[in-house]
Amino acid sequence: VSINRNDPDYRHDIYLINVDGSGTTRLADSQNPRGSYDPVFSPDGSKIVFSETSGFSDSTRLAIRNIDGSNKIILAEQGINFTASFNTDGDKIVFHSDRDVTNQTDLFDSYDIYTINPDGTNETRLTFNSVPSKSGLASFDPFGEKIVFNATAAGGFQDLEIYTMNPNGNSVTALTNSPGEESAFNPSYGNGDLDGDGVKNTLDNCRLVSNPIQTNTDGDVEGNSCDADDDNDGIDDQFDNCPLAVNYYRVAFSSGLYIYTMNENATGITQLTFGPTTYREIEPEFNRDG
Numbered sequence: 188v189s190i191n192r193n194d195p196d197y198r199h200d201i202y203l204i205n206v207d208g209s210g211t212t213r214l215a216d217s218q219n220p221r222g223s224y225d226p227v228f229s230p231d232g233s234k235i236v237f238s239e240t241s242g243f244s245d246s247t248r249l250a251i252r253n254i255d256g257s258n259k260i261i262l263a264e265q266g267i268n269f270t271a272s273f274n275t276d277g278d279k280i281v282f283h284s285d286r287d288v289t290n291q292t293d294l295f296d297s298y299d300i301y302t303i304n305p306d307g308t309n310e311t312r313l314t315f316n317s318v319p320s321k322s323g324l325a326s327f328d329p330f331g332e333k334i335v336f337n338a339t340a341a342g343g344f345q346d347l348e349i350y351t352m353n354p355n356g357n358s359v360t361a362l363t364n365s366p367g368e369e370s371a372f373n374p375s376y377g378n379g380d381l382d383g384d385g386v387k388n389t390l391d392n393c394r395l396v397s398n399p400i401q402t403n404t405d406g407d408v409e410g411n412s413c414d415a416d417d418d419n420d421g422i423d424d425q426f427d428n429c430p431l432a433v434n435y436y437r438v439a440f441s442s443g444l445y446i447y448t449m450n451e452n453a454t455g456i457t458q459l460t461f462g463p464t465t466y467r468e469i470e471p472e473f474n475r476d477g
Contacts, residue, residue: 199224201237203254214256223250225269230277230389234305236262238269249282251305262307267298273305274327275389279354280305281334283323287312298323300336302354313356314338327354329389335362404431421452439471446471 199222223239249268266286325336384397392410405419424430
């Protein structure tokens, strides 16, 4: 569990603690008056992304580091950068920032949404302060196919609505529309179970087909219940005489003076004949049984 803790100087720092309350470890050893906050674990639990203030300035940096405190990387430094969130695969982070905003009049006046890789590369701006504007509080859906976020065309927290968009910023869609009423904000996706097999979507190797045992013969991303080729030998299960064991078709051919066979994927080459060099052996053909 990651937590924020205020020290006697009112500085925020990040700590790790075991779920039984033991093993408290200080992670973000900030040396500035305001400290580090908003920690979020990566999906595999190996890293934490967080925000930290930079000295006495008004900027808030976005940073990431291993949970042992090593390998700290500053992901975003200019402006105010916070409320970061990973996608399910852990290879993309979404956050919001005011770095490109001009003529800002209050803290929540205008933000845009960005994505970045955990190594600090491939930063992409997704929103551009148009309509909807003042975008923030974004997070990925469990499949990494959509980003849900808040936005408003007014100022502050007035008329906040919830939107979704594709991870590239396209196809912005309003989910709520209640102008002049209570704002809708802080959206987040749950980790549902679409096929009702007791395995959460983010862990399920067949998200739309019930398979509580999660059998996956070939170890790819799809379980046997939804994989058209369970042994990954290139032959669909409906045509494969051994759907759970690799058994490629053999190909016979001549090369040079001799006859060979090999698997259809060019592996397992075997020389069959070793006749005298005065003869050329050609045109091999299998019998009906192969």
